[in-house]
Amino acid sequence: MAEKKYKKPEKKYGFAKQTAKPFRKRKILSDSATGEKLSDARRPKKKKDEKKVSAPSELAKAIQWFPGHMTKAIRDINESLSYVDIAIELCDARIPTSSRNPNISKILGAKPYITVMNKSALADPEKTALWKKYYDNEEKTVIFTDCQTGAGINEIVPAIKRELKEKLDAYEKKGMKRLPRAMILGVTNSGKSTLINRLCGSKKAKAEDRAGVTRTQQWVTVEGSVELLDTPGILWPKFNDENVGLNLAFTGAINDEILDIEEIAVILCRILAEKYPKLLKNRYKLEENDLEDKMPFEIFEKIGRNRGFLMSKGEVDTLRCARMLLDEFRSGKIGRITLEIPE
Numbered sequence: 206m207a208e209k210k211y212k213k214p215e216k217k218y219g220f221a222k223q224t225a226k227p228f229r230k231r232k233i234l235s236d237s238a239t240g241e242k243l244s245d246a247r248r249p250k251k252k253k254d255e256k257k258v259s260a261p262s263e264l265a266k267a268i269q270w271f272p273g274h275m276t277k278a279i280r281d282i283n284e285s286l287s288y289v290d291i292a293i294e295l296c297d298a299r300i301p302t303s304s305r306n307p308n309i310s311k312i313l314g315a316k317p318y319i320t321v322m323n324k325s326a327l328a329d330p331e332k333t334a335l336w337k338k339y340y341d342n343e344e345k346t347v348i349f350t351d352c353q354t355g356a357g358i359n360e361i362v363p364a365i366k367r368e369l370k371e372k373l374d375a376y377e378k379k380g381m382k383r384l385p386r387a388m389i390l391g392v393t394n395s396g397k398s399t400l401i402n403r404l405c406g407s408k409k410a411k412a413e414d415r416a417g418v419t420r421t422q423q424w425v426t427v428e429g430s431v432e433l434l435d436t437p438g439i440l441w442p443k444f445n446d447e448n449v450g451l452n453l454a455f456t457g458a459i460n461d462e463i464l465d466i467e468e469i470a471v472i473l474c475r476i477l478a479e480k481y482p483k484l485l486k487n488r489y490k491l492e493e494n495d496l497e498d499k500m501p502f503e504i505f506e507k508i509g510r511n512r513g514f515l516m517s518k519g520e521v522d523t524l525r526c527a528r529m530l531l532d533e534f535r536s537g538k539i540g541r542i543t544l545e546i547p548e
Contacts, residue, residue, distance in 0.1 A: 278437040281422055282312065282390060289434060290369050292318035293361070295391030295400065298328040298349055301336055302545050303452035304392050306439065312390075317368050319346040321361065323396045326351035327536075332543035339547035352399040361404065362430045386432045393438030394457045401425055401435050452544055457535050470527035473534060474508070475501035476544065484540035488533070505530070 286292075292313050297304040301322055306312070320340075325333060333349060340347040346364055350357035366373065369385050376383055389397045404427045423435040440458070444450040453459050454469050477485045478496050485491060489508045496504060509515075509526035516522050533539050 278439050279312070282388070282436055282439070285388060285422065285434060285436075286313065286316055289316070289386040289388040290372060291365055291385065291387045292316055293365075293387050293389045293433075294318050294320045295389055295395045295397050296320060296322050297392070297395055297456055297458070298322040298325040298333060298336075298351075299543050300452040300456055300545050301543075303446075303449040304395060304456070304458065306390075306392065307445075319348065319361075319364050319368060321357075321400070322347060322349045323400060324351060325349040325356060326354045327541060329541050329543040332546055335547055336543075350400070352396050352403045355403065358400075358403050362427065365431055384426070384430065384432050386434065388434040388436060390436045391438060392440055392453065392458045395438065397435055397438065398423075401433050404430075404433065455531070455534065455544065457531075461531070466531060467523045467527045470530045471501045471505045473530065474505045477534075477539070477542070478504055480544070481540065481542055484542070488539045 294305070294309055305320075309318070322328075322333075322336070328349075337347075337349065346368065348357050348360045348364060350361070352358070365385055365387055373385060389401065391397055401423075405425055422437075424432065425435065426432050438458070440453070444453075450459070451469070451472060454464055455473050474485075478499075478501070482496055485504075486493075486496065490511050491504070491507060495507050499507075505523075505526065506521045508530065509521035509523065512526065512529065514522040514526045514529070534542070
């Protein structure tokens with residue numbers, strides 16, 4: 206009798222039919238910056254009664270967002286540098302240090318650049334004055350702008366022409382009429398596309414108030430003034446200072462979908478209670494004893510209760526409260542706030 210040959214079980218989706226188990230249906234999230242599908246299993250789960258948040262140092266070390274498209278963006282920037290005369294480094298006036306890429310000089314090499322501190326209408330005017338004095342003493346070209354109010358926008362093109370005066374004069378002597386070409390680069394959600402639209406007076410560049418919208422380079426012309434190259438927002442692979450990652454998370458430069466936003470919001474609550482207690486009390490109807498000798502989570506919970514973010518059994522909906530707190534900080538509803546001062 207002929208020996209029967211062993212027949213492998215038919216496979217489907219990588220599992221043998223007789224051993225295959227139905228997949229547990231999970232909520233699928235999409236990373237707005239990379240388009241990557243994210244499972245809810247990738248986000249850490251809290252125990253129902255857990256009220257302790259990670260220490261800032263622990264959480265900051267976990268904030269390392271460097272999606273694949275940023276590697277390509279840096280490569281494209283390096284390839285495009287030869288086509289531009291100058292770079293515009295766009296930062297966030299609320300976090301002047303944290304929003305500056307520490308690799309900017311390495312990326313640009315000998316290429317001249319000016320620094321623009323955007324969103325200045327959201328920043329603390331007293332601290333902005335300190336920063337202006339600091340940069341004046343450093344003899345650096347730094348312009349404070351705001352795309353919503355238009356403040357400082359008209360200073361950008363003259364600053365570009367001043368930096369390129371010798372080069373532009375040389376073109377003119379040769380009878381060449383060429384507009385200066387500038388590349389705009391900066392961290393995600395710093396307002397690059399919005400700045401270009403403000404300079405051009407029209408919506409030529411795609412802009413949204415979230416990280417990672419611009420994914421490709423875009424050339425636009427400010428009529429009679431300058432040609433601008435918009436580039437995707439870039440971060441850097443590792444934040445050496447634990448506060449840098451937190452500050453970028455607070456201001457929306459890091460995609461919220463990869464963060465534990467409840468913990469981020471509680472840490473922000475602590476910082477605001479220390480640096481801007483009056484603004485926090487006024488916005489969320491807090492009393493002095495709501496802040497005095499209270500843990501950050503207690504203040505956060507009180508804010509949630511005052512806003513009516515309650516679930517069954519009177520528990521605070523911490524996720525809803527966290528989203529609200531971050532949104533209102535980023536939009537300036539809490540007040541004009543700057544998280545860093547010159548050192």
